[in-house]
Amino acid sequence: MFKNIPFLDLGATYKELQNELDTSYKRIMKSGWYILGSEIENFENEYAQYCEAKYCVGVANGLDALSLALLACGVEKGDEVIVPTNTYIASWLAVTNIGATPIPVEPNLKTYNLDIDLIENAITSKTKALMPVHLYGQPADMIKIKKLAAQYDLKIIEDGAQAHGAKINDRRIGSHGDAVAWSFYPGKNLGAYGDGGAVTTNSEEVFERLKVLRNYGSKVKYVNEICGVNSRLDPLQAAFLSVKLKFLDEWNHRRSLIASNYLKYLNSDSILLPFVPDNLEPVWHLFVIQSENRDFLQEHLKKDGISTLIHYPIPPYKQKAYSSLGFDSLMFPRASSIADKVLSLPIGPHLSFEDSFRVIEVVNKFSKN
Numbered sequence: 001m002f003k004n005i006p007f008l009d010l011g012a013t014y015k016e017l018q019n020e021l022d023t024s025y026k027r028i029m030k031s032g033w034y035i036l037g038s039e040i041e042n043f044e045n046e047y048a049q050y051c052e053a054k055y056c057v058g059v060a061n062g063l064d065a066l067s068l069a070l071l072a073c074g075v076e077k078g079d080e081v082i083v084p085t086n087t088y089i090a091s092w093l094a095v096t097n098i099g100a101t102p103i104p105v106e107p108n109l110k111t112y113n114l115d116i117d118l119i120e121n122a123i124t125s126k127t128k129a130l131m132p133v134h135l136y137g138q139p140a141d142m143i144k145i146k147k148l149a150a151q152y153d154l155k156i157i158e159d160g161a162q163a164h165g166a167k168i169n170d171r172r173i174g175s176h177g178d179a180v181a182w183s184f185y186p187g188k189n190l191g192a193y194g195d196g197g198a199v200t201t202n203s204e205e206v207f208e209r210l211k212v213l214r215n216y217g218s219k220v221k222y223v224n225e226i227c228g229v230n231s232r233l234d235p236l237q238a239a240f241l242s243v244k245l246k247f248l249d250e251w252n253h254r255r256s257l258i259a260s261n262y263l264k265y266l267n268s269d270s271i272l273l274p275f276v277p278d279n280l281e282p283v284w285h286l287f288v289i290q291s292e293n294r295d296f297l298q299e300h301l302k303k304d305g306i307s308t309l310i311h312y313p314i315p316p317y318k319q320k321a322y323s324s325l326g327f328d329s330l331m332f333p334r335a336s337s338i339a340d341k342v343l344s345l346p347i348g349p350h351l352s353f354e355d356s357f358r359v360i361e362v363v364n365k366f367s368k369n
């Protein structure tokens with residue numbers, strides 16, 4: 001009998017770091033201090049440093065990180081923001097939640113990230129910002145995106161929710177654009193034990209605005225400068241994240257070893273493997289393959305106890321939630337085709353080599369016929 005291979009074993013992260021996490025938990029419970037404060041500041045400093053950014057502001061989750069980053073960069077109601085067609089819906093929701101308009105741009109079919117050649121056509125007099133998403137853990141082409149932003153005087157708000165630690169030419173994601181939004185949802189490469197998020201930036205102005213925005217629009221208690229929100233990172237989660245941050249590089253390395261095996265040994269004629277440009281160091285948040293017979297392949301793996309997921313089965317523009325934006329279902333064929341064919345194989349810091357080789361064996365038995 002085979003054993004089941006989960007898509008991602010989150011409980012294993014606690015088992016590996018139990019002592020340190022429990023110590024943090026007790027320290028905070030005993031401290032009597034449960035909102036903002038030194039645990040948050042410590043993590044913010046550590047994470048800014050890790051990301052090679054000057055500043056970091058902890059917030060309640062990744063969606064808020066994106067919305068608040070847009071606001072802090074001056075994006076307002078009525079402005080247009082360029083977003084990828086192929087992304088998690090949070091990237092779009094952040095734009096629509098602040099009353100701005102998402103302008104979709106199709107991805108490059110090899111990298112899954114924004115197709116740089118299509119961005120210029122989408123820019124209008126209302127365009128205020130670009131929102132590249134470093135999807136599946138692989139950085140978007142920030143060098144070209146920055147050139148375009150400078151040329152058209154646009155802000156860049158990056159969605160880094162899947163790319164903690166990823167590098168472009170040896171420099172980490174964290175301060176290429178005006179602000180980078182992060183999610184610490186448990187399944188992310190750096191994940192909390194609950195919700196959490198942050199924004200990193202090199203701009204002191206954006207940093208100061210974020211601190212006010214996340215805390216009721218207030219710097220001094222009971223003095224409210226603007227209409228802010230309540231979106232603070234929880235001190236318990238901040239302390240857990242500080243513990244886990246020390247292991248992020250090692251855990252990303254373990255992911256990359258599994259990805260290397262997949263890239264080397266997966267040889268089914270019916271699948272397409274991920275492509276990594278030379279100057280990028282992805283962190284393999286997901287290992288996404290494509291198959292014309294995706295649903296059969298997923299079923300084939302399920303029969304062998306191997307869990308897979310689809311990221312994402314319905315692109316944002318086809319979601320009922322966005323029916324009011326009036327997109328025709330045939331409007332973005334690349335995003336559509338990706339949604340029909342992608343399949344994410346198990347990957348994570350606690351997936352054993354043995355299990356990854358069984359995934360390879362079972363996928364390789366699957367052929368077109």
Ligand SMILES: *Cc1c(COP(=O)(O)O)cnc(C)c1O
Nearest residue numbers: 061062063088090091161183185
């Ligand atoms: C997870 C994720 C988010 C949202 O993060 P939450 O913390 O769940 O709000 C945003 N964008 C992308 C690409 C994500 O994967």
